[in-house]
Amino acid sequence: MKNDEGLDFALSRKTGHMVDVTMVARGLACDCVCAHCGALLQAKKGRKNRHHFAHYVAGRATGLCGGGRESALHAAARQLVAGWCTIELPALLVEEAGRRASIPGRVISIRSSELPDDMRGATYWGRDRVRPDVVMHAEGETIWAEILVTHAVGDSKRARLGRHAISTLEFDLAGMHREGSWTLATLEHALRTDVGIQRWAYHVEEARLRRQLREDSEASARPLTRMEVPWTGVAHDHEGEAPDPVLSGCAGSKAMDWAPLVFDPAMGLIPRDPAKRLAFIAQVYPEPTRYELSGAVAFLRRHPHGDGSCWVTIGGRSPGGRKSAYDAALSEFARSAGLHCVDFAIAGTREVRGPQCHEQLDRFFSALARSTAAEGLPASDL
Ligand SMILES: [Zn+2]
Structure with missing residues (x-):
């Protein structure tokens, strides 16, 4: 037509x-x-x-x-993104020195948004002449959004974004701006769900991840030590069948060693094989604290984003152990402490978020470990 x-x-x-x-x-x-x-x-x-x-x-x-069509699409998209109460941030995937690392995607709540050129102060122009299309204020962090209808964020703009150290999500509409037949509803659907048009123009964690991968790469140039995976004995999909505790040379492995990979919406590309997946996570994400419980073991990790949330894994040492009792105790504790618990992408793992999440959980598991060690039994309230 x-x-x-x-x-x-x-x-x-x-x-x-x-x-x-x-x-x-x-x-x-x-x-x-x-x-x-x-x-x-x-x-x-x-x-x-x-x-x-x-x-x-x-x-x-x-x-x-x-320029009429481009401006219309740009303005409509900005208005939609600025109206969101939540946003699903994509995973960050980084490749450096033949290695890969990722930070999982996550959903955050937006408290308020701004469209900077609507503001009288024009504060975002600043010294570096950077004006994001949308500024989203969330709990403890700010995210910028860039809506592109013609060309992508160039290197010089990327460098200027870096000086502000605010993660900037880019929506690339260049491929769709000539298609036409858009309504606000179909455009919103595309912005929210089309992962092909979203990417990080700048991410506050990227430089750190790259540095870490380079350091790992240099370290692996030395003779390899066998890396013990801290998830040994954790029950996963197959009860009683622990993942291979030792993966020879995995500290020096390249991405292809993890193949085949599957895409997980929360974590990005991860190995399909459950044992490799656990080893991959152990390598990429921060070291867990380990708590020895009666008949079980618990691991507590800080979320790699440093956004205050934690991952908790409780593994039974044998089928019919006390894993489910500990799971229930954790749920009960989280409720009373005002922490929010959700099941995570890995069997047996939960994501917990809330005020002083790590400190509270550490106290909980330490007390649990002490009481089970002292009595040889789980805590009396289990
Ligand atoms: Zn016009």
């Missing part, structure tokens, strides 16, 4: 918000202007052509202004 001239989105003069053609009355009654040039628009909602907005200048329909 012919529609090279049309706009999918327009700026409503009534509300000051971007609207799509399904939301307005036909013709000039739509009361909209072009987000790029400010010209009056009419909503074309006829039978033949796809519905769209057309420029209307000096009493007649005119052609599309240069």
Whole structure:
């Protein structure tokens, strides 16, 4: 259908918000202007052509202004992202010196958002002339979003973003801006769910991960030591069948040694094999604290993001052990301590978040380990 001239989105003069053609009355009654040039628009909602907005200048329909489509899509996407109460941040995957590391994706709550050029102070222009498209304020962190409709964030902008040290998520709409037929609903769906258009333009953890991979690579140039995996004895999918405790040379392994890989929405690319997966996590993520319990062992890890959440794994030493009792005790403790527990991507592992999460859990498991060691039995309240 012919529609090279049309706009999918327009700026409503009534509300000051971007609207799509399904939301307005036909013709000039739509009361909209072009987000790029400010010209009056009419909503074309006829039978033949796809519905769209057309420029209307000096009493007649005119052609599309240069940049009109890009500006319309850009403004609509910014408005949508700025309206989100939660955002699913993608995993960060880093490759350096032939090695890979990742930081898992996660969902965060957005307390408030800003569209910086709407602000009088124009503070984000600053010294480095960086103005993010959307600023999202979450608990204890700020995320910037960049909406691209023509070209990607260049190296010089990336360097300027780095000076601000704020993780910046890029939505690349360049491939879709010519397609047309967008509504706010379909655009929102694409922004939220199309992982192909999201990437980190800058991530605060990337430099650290790269440095760590380089150091690991240099360390592995020395004679390899057999790396003991701290997950030994943890029950996983197959009860009683522990993962291979020793993976020879895994400290010096390249990504291909983990193959085949599968994509996990929370963790990025991880080995398909359960034993390799545990070893991979042990290598990539921070060392756990280990608690010896009666008939079981518990591991507590800080989340690699440093966002205050923790991972807890409780493994039974034998089938019919006290693992389920400890699981229940942990749930009970988390509830009373105001911590939030969710099952994680790995069998037997839970993600726990909340105030002083690691400290609280450490006290809980230390007390549990002491009481089971003293009595040779689990704590009396189990
Ligand atoms: Zn225009």
